[in-house]
Amino acid sequence: MSDLAIYAMVLAAAAATYVWRFLGIAVANRIDDRSLGFRFVRAVATAMVAGLAARMVLFPTGGLAAIPLALRLAAVGAGAGAYAATGRSVTAGLIAADAVIIMGAWWLGLGSG
Amino acid sequence: MARFSRMTSHNAPLAAGIRVAFGPPMLVLMASFVGFGGLAHDAGWPLPAAVLATLLVWAMPGQVVLLGAVAAGSSPLAALLAVSLSAVRLMPMVVSLMPVLRAPRMGVGTQFWCAHFVAQTVWVESFRHLPDIPRAERPGFYLGMSYALIVASAAATALGHVVAGRLAEPLVIGLVFLPPVFFLLSLERTARSVVDKLAFAAGLVLGPAMAVAAPDFDLMLTGAIGGAVAFAAGLAWERRA
Structure with missing residues (x-):
């Protein structure tokens, strides 16, 4: 595909994405943040983001797919443990989870390819 | 002097939002957009096109779908349909965020502008911070946070395009692993x-x-x-x- 066609596709993809943002505004103007409708939509969005995160860990794509499931789960567990132990610090959880997955990947010899 | 003080008080929420962006959310976004820049490089995209995708599409799943569909030679219409399908999830995010974000006398134009920045990370961070902020200051705070995050992500996309193929694999894995852990922990927190x-x-x-x-x-x-x-x-x- 030519560079020009790639730029055209990026613009068109932006428009295709905007549609849902704009529809969201149209609906949002009819509800306020104390209504039941709001709490329902918030629950839907929360379930979606949680589902996406779980999917990224259990069915990864790219380089992460080369990491065994047990190591991915152990890393998430380390992150959750550090998060809980530090009075819910997201930063501590991220550092712990990433330390486990990076050291595990090194130990499995993925660096030497 | 009066004008100066009014300007600073007007910009204070914006500055507070920018400050909040520096930390885990920015780190996580930059990690995933370095990854996207690398993918775009491997797919033969010019660097500005990859950065433009980050600035205008601003939704990682949609951008990855777009890369894949273009690389697979799908018809433009099929590719756009796939991108649009991946973006449906933005609608409940906008619907649930807007009532929290809305300030008195907020124009329709500002609402449309704010909706452009809604994405997983921004949504999660907004729900974490906005409820504790006075309503009148919420749009400024939100936009400051969003500007800082999108600019850092665009820079990370360019960086990923440049360093593609030169990072050790364990580090690449460390980068792509940050977003899911971040979403899990911040959702639990929020x-x-x-x-x-x-x-x-x-x-x-x-x-x-x-x-x-x-x-x-x-x-x-x-x-x-x-x-x-x-x-x-x-x-x-x-x-x-």
Whole structure:
């Protein structure tokens, strides 16, 4: 595909994405943040983001797919443990989870390819 | 002098939002956009096109779908349909965020501008910070945070394009692993009501289950079913107590 066609596709993809943002505004103007409708939509969005995160860990794509499931789960567990132990610090959880997955990947010899 | 002080008070929420962006959310976004820049490089995209995609599409799943569809030689219409399908999840995010974000005398133009920046990370961070901020200051705070995050992500996209193929694999894996862990921990942190906590748990179970059962519509089904069940069960719990 030519560079020009790639730029055209990026613009068109932006428009295709905007549609849902704009529809969201149209609906949002009819509800306020104390209504039941709001709490329902918030629950839907929360379930979606949680589902996406779980999917990224259990069915990864790219380089992460080369990491065994047990190591991915152990890393998430380390992150959750550090998060809980530090009075819910997201930063501590991220550092712990990433330390486990990076050291595990090194130990499995993925660096030497 | 009077004008100066009015300007600074007007910009204070913006500055506070920018400050909040520096930390885990920025780190996580930059990690994933370095990854996207690398993918775009491997797919033969020019660097500005990759940066433009980050600035204008501003939704990682849509950008990855776009890369894949273009690389696979799908017809433009099929590619755009796939991108649009991946962006449906933005609608409930906008619907749930706007009532929290809305300030008195907020114009329609500002609402449309704010909606452009809605994405997973911004949504999660907004729900974490906005409820503690006076309503009049929320749009400024939100935009400051969004500007800082999108600019850092665009820079990370360019960086990823440049360093593609030169990072050690364990580091690349460390980068792509940050976003899911971030979403899991910040969602847990942000879930205050029983409904939110149940929705979080339902999403964890249904996300992978639906990815197996209905891979094309998994996020929509996870949201619709998990959200509805959590809403009904959570309300029943609150009213019983």
